[in-house]
Amino acid sequence: MRKGLLGRKVGMTQVFDEEGKAVPVTVIEAGPNVVVNIRTPERDGYAALQLGHEEVRGDRLNRPMRGQFEKGKVKPQRFLREIRVEASDLTEFAVGQEIKVDVFNAGDYVDVRGTSKGKGFAGAIKRHGMHRGPMAHGSKYHRRPGSLGAKGPARVFKGRKLPGRMGGEKVSVQHLKVVKVDLGRNLLLLKGAVPGARSGLILIRDSLR
Secondary structure, eight states, X not given: OOOEEEEEEEEEEEEEOTTSOEEEEEEEEEOOEEEEEEEOHHHHSSOEEXXXXXXXXXXXXXXXXXXXXXXXTOOOEEEEEEEEOOGGGGGGOOTTOEEOGGGSOTTOEEEEEEEOOOOEEEOHHHHHOOOOOXXXXXXXXXXXXXXXXXXXXXXXXXXXXXXXXXXOSEEEEEEEEEEEEETTTTEEEEESOOSSOTTOEEEEEEOOO
16 A cells, blocks of 8 residues: 655754764654545546645635535645545545554655745756856857757747746655654654755655655
8 A cells, every 4th residue: 555644844954873874864744644535436536545734724725625624524724635545445544534654664765745946047057957158258158058959940949948947846756765753743754855945845655666
């Protein structure tokens, strides 16, 4: 059964393993999540769990959102995300059930998805890693993106790497090791970096690899 959890990125620190080596870890405050809805193949065409994270006042939500929580008799949640599961595993869950960090264990490997930091408008060197031109006074080509293609088409083709808005995109990182699980404080310590800024929403799934 594939497991999943929603959480917020707290920041980075380091811990020491059994050999005394420093291990860089990202701390994620994950859960507890609430099962808000269950998608079944018979009714919805696929099997999934709708998880809610972080309680919020009902008057902060619009009427359709409040209706979802009232129907399932679940306290309003700030974030909702769906995670796909096998249809045979749906019987293990019920609306209103809490899912905590203990679904993962130290030594497990997970895939993490978050929103990368927004960088604003960036040039081709920063955004795409292009090389700059000569910086001598005679050169008129320093940090520009270069040729846009042949003269004949008289247009810029889709996908051309040019300056533009950078960051603020969904980014997935695969195969991160769970270093520690702190059930008392709902914390997950993952080895390595996780996309996004502090307090950003993170979706954690057990690794596909």
